[in-house]
Every structure is written in C-alpha cells, then in structure tokens.
Amino acid sequence: MRLDRMLVVVGVLALLAGCATGTGTTRRVAESNPENPQTKAATLYTNLGQKYMAQGKLEPAMENLQKALAADANHADAHTVIALLYERIGDNANAEKNYRRAAELMPKSGNENNNYGAFLCKMGRYDDAAVYFVRAISDPFYQTPAVALTNAGTCAIKGGKLDVAEQDLREALNREPNNAEALFQMATVLYRKNDFFRASAFIQRYEAVGQQSADALLLGRNIELRLGNGKAAQNYTRRLRDKFPQSPQARSLDAVIVTDDQD
DSSP: OOOOOOOOOOSGGGGGGTOOOTHHHHHHHHHHOTTSHHHHHHHHHHHHHHHHHHTTOHHHHHHHHHHHHHHOTTOHHHHHHHHHHHHHTTOHHHHHHHHHHHHHHSTTOHHHHHHHHHHHHHTTOHHHHHHHHHHHHTOTTOSOHHHHHHHHHHHHHHTTOHHHHHHHHHHHHHHOTTOHHHHHHHHHHHHHTTOHHHHHHHHHHHHHTTOOOHHHHHHHHHHHHHHTOHHHHHHHHHHHHHHOTTSHHHHHHHHOOOGGGOO
16 A cells, blocks of 8 residues: 655645635735735746646746746745745755745745645655644634645654544544545554554545545555455455556556455
8 A cells, every 4th residue: 555645735836726725825915015016026927837837838937936036035925836846847955945935934824834844744754744734733714724634644654653643634534524635544544553444434435525546445455355355355456457457556466465464
C-alpha cells in the first residue's frame, strides 16, 4: 500500500482548478492595500501567472510571477503561486523559500500555513510540518480546516505517529464527514494499527462517497485478506486489475506475494 498520496494545497492555488478562494483572498486583499499601485500590478501579474500555469505554459507563468514579486516583494499570493511553480519544475529550494515567505507574511492565515506544512511534509520534515498545520487549524477564518487536519493526519502517518494521525483524521471527519481523503487515510491508520474491522468500514465509507483509486482498492484487498474474507479480497483484486490495469498497485499483485497478508 502506498502512502505517497498528494497532500492538498489550498487557497489562492484553488484558482488553478477553477475554484473560488473565498475568505482567504478577502483577508489578503484587505491587509495588502489593494489601492496601492504596486499591489495592483503584483495582483495582475499573479493572476496572469496562474492562468498560464493552468494552461501548462510554465515559462510565461514564471515571467509574470517574477514581475509580480518585482512589483511587490511582499505579495503573499505571488509567493505562494511561484512556490507551486518552482515545486512543479523540481526546484525545491526556491519552492520552500517562497512557501516560507508567504507564511511569514500571513502568519495567522490557514491557507499559507497549510501550504507550507504540506510542502514540508513532502520533503520528509514531518515534525516541522506539524507546527504549520497547527497554525493553519488555529485560524478562525480558515474556510477549509478539514483539509489541514487531513494533511496533518496524513503527515503523521508518514512520521509513524499513528495515534496522532487518528486524532487529526477523526477531527477532520467530524468537520467534514464525507471527506474522501480523510476516510482513506483513516482506513490506512486503522490497517497499520491492526484494527482491520474498522479499517474495512472506512474503506466502505470512502467508496460510498463515490471515490475509487488504485490505492484504496489495494488497501481494501489487504484488509479483507487480514479479515479472512477471501471472496471480498478477490473482488477488490478484480476491480483493481479491471479499473487500473497499468497502475503500480495492480502490477504489484503479479510481481510479488504480499507476505504481510498471511498470518
């Protein structure tokens, strides 16, 4: 079972997926004086950079985002978007510098702290990431705290802190019961804790909200094998091979016998 699933970066980056940014953007504009000519220019260039990124045109995106920061070096949105771009092209040093700067500029903002925490977790800096997830969740105006809680739980799994992960994920699901990623990660935690019956229930809830993934099907298979439900495990195996035949998860079924499925 893979744990390298994508942590969720939210806020201004939601524009790249066609979603509204909501309260986070309102607070940023209010604090950066939108009537300032430098701020207006930085906002314009940042929006252009976002549009080019959404189209996969990374060079003009970089040009516009650099112009944004030249206009206003303290524009948090520009730092956030250029950080994502640097991450996309594999320049993690500059990605971290800009994620960190955005969080410094907006120290109480859920969006910026979640984004930096998600990046730190991807870099394997689990304890550092946890600090920023806590800050994100503490923002009373943060519109998506379940995202930061899910990221925190996912990161805690990677860091081997299963009890902490379970606590964070339960809180995420208290706030957003149909959060698919939180449901999957909760199943992962319980599987790791050998609580296979409850793990199975969370995988079923994950599927009930209309989600399917190679990771979840492989996890479901392994859970049912642990429970001794051979037919259910075979059903997961068949679905994994049918729906994701070229996935690493499907190929792993043919490559090796998963020894930890045997007691």
